Amino acid sequence: MPALPNDLRAYHEALATRGLARFGPGPRVHCHMGLVDRLPAPGTPALELRERLRASQEALLAELARAMGRFPDGGDVMDVGSGLGGSALYWAQEHRARVTAMVNVPAHLEQVRRFAHEAGVGDRVQARLASQEELQGRACFDALIAVENACALPRADWLRAARSWLKPGGVLAIADCFWVRPLVVHPSSDAWRTRLGSVRGLLAAAQEAGLELEVHDDVSARAVGFWTLTSELLVHEHMEHAPANARDLRAALNAVRMESQRDHLWLQQGLMDGGLEYALLVLRRER
Incomplete structure (x- = not known):
C-alpha cells in the first residue's frame, strides 16, 4: 500500500485529534460518520449527544458487517486506514478477528497498540504503517475493510493490490461517501473532500481488478442525522468556551454556524438531495 500524500496524512492526523478530543479517552475511538435512525429532542445535553454519535459510528460498522453476510468470525482481517484503531478493535472484539x-500516521502506531492492550485484544490487533509493502501479493486475508478510506489512493492500483491481499473467496468491504453530481462538492482544500469519486468509477475499477460486486x-x-447531531454538539462545545457576555455569545454562535456551513451542511445537503451518496459496497475475489 503506497504512502499517503502529505495533505492526506495531515488530514487524518487532524481528524484523529478531533475524534480523540470528542470521543476519547478510548479505547474504541472512531473517526468516521455514523448511521442515525432517530434524532433526540432539541436541547439534548452534550454528553448524550456524544454517546449517540459513538453509537451511530458503531451502528455503521455493524451494518457493514451485516452487508458482508457471514462475517469471517475468527478470520484474518485488514482494517485499511484504521485511524486510532477504533474499527480494528471492533472487529477483534465483536467478531474475534485477527486484525x-x-x-x-506514524505517531498513531503506539496509540493503537495501547488501545488494543486496554481493550484486551493486544494479541489479535497488529498495527502497521500504511506505507509498508511487505504484504504485496500475499493472499492472506479473509476480508479487507475500508471505512472512509476508499477514495484516498489511486483506485485502480489500490484495488489491484486489495485483490492480491485477499484469499480466494475473500471480500473487500467499503463504507464511504461518493459524489453523484460532481459539482455538489463544496469548494475546499480539504484533502478528503477533493478526492471523492463516484460509485460507478470505483466499481468499474474493481471489475477491472478482478473483484465482483x-x-x-x-x-x-x-447518514444525514450524523451531521445534525454533530452540528448540535458544535454549539455545546463553543458554548462551553464562550464568555458570559451576550454580544460575545452571539459571536460564538455565529462562528458555529459558519463552521457548520463550511464543514457539515454541504455534506448533509448533498446526502439529502442526492448529490452525494453514502454507500456500503461488498466486493468478492472469486478465485
Missing part, C-alpha cells in the same frame, strides 16, 4: 490495522447499499438517508 492488521493499517495506520496512516455482491452488495451495494445506499445508506445516505441514515
Whole structure:
C-alpha cells in the first residue's frame, strides 16, 4: 500500500485529534460518520449527544458487517486506514478477528497498540504503517475493510493490490461517501473532500481488478442525522468556551454556524438531495 500524500496524512492526523478530543479517552475511538435512525429532542445535553454519535459510528460498522453476510468470525482481517484503531478493535472484539490495522500516521502506531492492550485484544490487533509493502501479493486475508478510506489512493492500483491481499473467496468491504453530481462538492482544500469519486468509477475499477460486486447499499438517508447531531454538539462545545457576555455569545454562535456551513451542511445537503451518496459496497475475489 503506497504512502499517503502529505495533505492526506495531515488530514487524518487532524481528524484523529478531533475524534480523540470528542470521543476519547478510548479505547474504541472512531473517526468516521455514523448511521442515525432517530434524532433526540432539541436541547439534548452534550454528553448524550456524544454517546449517540459513538453509537451511530458503531451502528455503521455493524451494518457493514451485516452487508458482508457471514462475517469471517475468527478470520484474518485488514482494517485499511484504521485511524486510532477504533474499527480494528471492533472487529477483534465483536467478531474475534485477527486484525492488521493499517495506520496512516506514524505517531498513531503506539496509540493503537495501547488501545488494543486496554481493550484486551493486544494479541489479535497488529498495527502497521500504511506505507509498508511487505504484504504485496500475499493472499492472506479473509476480508479487507475500508471505512472512509476508499477514495484516498489511486483506485485502480489500490484495488489491484486489495485483490492480491485477499484469499480466494475473500471480500473487500467499503463504507464511504461518493459524489453523484460532481459539482455538489463544496469548494475546499480539504484533502478528503477533493478526492471523492463516484460509485460507478470505483466499481468499474474493481471489475477491472478482478473483484465482483455482491452488495451495494445506499445508506445516505441514515447518514444525514450524523451531521445534525454533530452540528448540535458544535454549539455545546463553543458554548462551553464562550464568555458570559451576550454580544460575545452571539459571536460564538455565529462562528458555529459558519463552521457548520463550511464543514457539515454541504455534506448533509448533498446526502439529502442526492448529490452525494453514502454507500456500503461488498466486493468478492472469486478465485
